[in-house]
Amino acid sequence: MNIQSLILGILNFGDATGYEIKKHSTEGAFSFFVDISYGSIYPTLSRLEAEGLVDGRSESQSGKPDKKVYSITDRGREEFVRMLNVVPQTDKFKSEFLLITMCAGICTPETIREAIDKQIGDTRQVLQIIKDMQQGCDHPATQWVTNYGIHVKEAALNYLTENRETLLQLAGSEMNLKSAAE
Amino acid sequence: MNIQSLILGILNFGDATGYEIKKHSTEGAFSFFVDISYGSIYPTLSRLEAEGLVDGRSESQSGKPDKKVYSITDRGREEFVRMLNVVPQTDKFKSEFLLITMCAGICTPETIREAIDKQIGDTRQVLQIIKDMQQGCDHPATQWVTNYGIHVKEAALNYLTENRETLLQLAGSEMNLKSAAE
């Protein structure tokens, strides 16, 4: 799946500016689907408008700079449905935290403490985003997705908090030579 | 974190060729850390060798093309440790499956069935990779990481299998206009 699909998907749930699309796709409800950045959002929106898949209307605002609000067209919706009906790519999951954790033996205890506490904080934050999403929307399919997220993230949070101490005890355990020399 | 760190990290656990690094980072134990492709592995290995952080030795093999086996140097190990001791970036998780699921109402039942069954299969496969990883290595920090993975992935698998039917019933529920027209 590509950037085009995500943009059509976001616009399918409601009108938005390029700026709002960026926010949705990095912070909000749509941040679990595809990666996206300004450098790809604005050119893609222009192309989609030229192809008639979205409509853009300029709105001048008192004070703030003009914004261009995009909405999906019927042809855009058709195109989006066509794109949805393909076999999805396998999920991508990348974690620096796990690399650091796997190398806990050669890290300082402070590094490991910071890393696990950041991870616990991040997980709590994601859980909160998902719970907000769930309360703000009674769309059944969205409920299914948010319940999935809550289920998985709570499992992660449980493991992290219950095994924090065990991990901390592993920190630096493979640096015996170094610490002896110092 | 960057490609350089991942390569040093992989070589820190054992020597490897560029080809093997790619395999590790997309299929194996190291596939949960950073994204990587041939187009970045080979140039990075050359640069790391020029900087003295890795050693490359050519090995001619009967039949197969020559391979260049890289190993990490002491300076490379130092550099790797330095890179590990920074605050990690937040985990990245991207899922086309969730986008399709959230749009189940405008997808065909076949699309949704394929998507959920693929997701269940993918999750089982990842679980298997993690379990193999756990059995093949008694390094304590690796055990901590694999237990985390198993914990989280089993939670995901439970939700997916227990809520498969509920999701299937949502498929196509927002296409009433279309189906009436056909």
Place this chain on the structure above:
DNA sequence: TTGATATATATCAAAATGGCATATGTTTGT
């Protein structure tokens, strides 16, 4: 009144991907 934060769009160098080319061996199906 200065600095930080938020809204809003846009550009562009640098990084990275993903597909292709090359070469050869092994396995599998017919």
Place this chain on the structure above:
DNA sequence: ACAAACATATGCCATTTTGATATATATCAA
């Protein structure tokens, strides 16, 4: 026996994407 498919192994490069920056304005707090 033969072809096709797959695995090992390195490398290139057009296109895509990022990530940082520029521009402009408003608000709010210190």
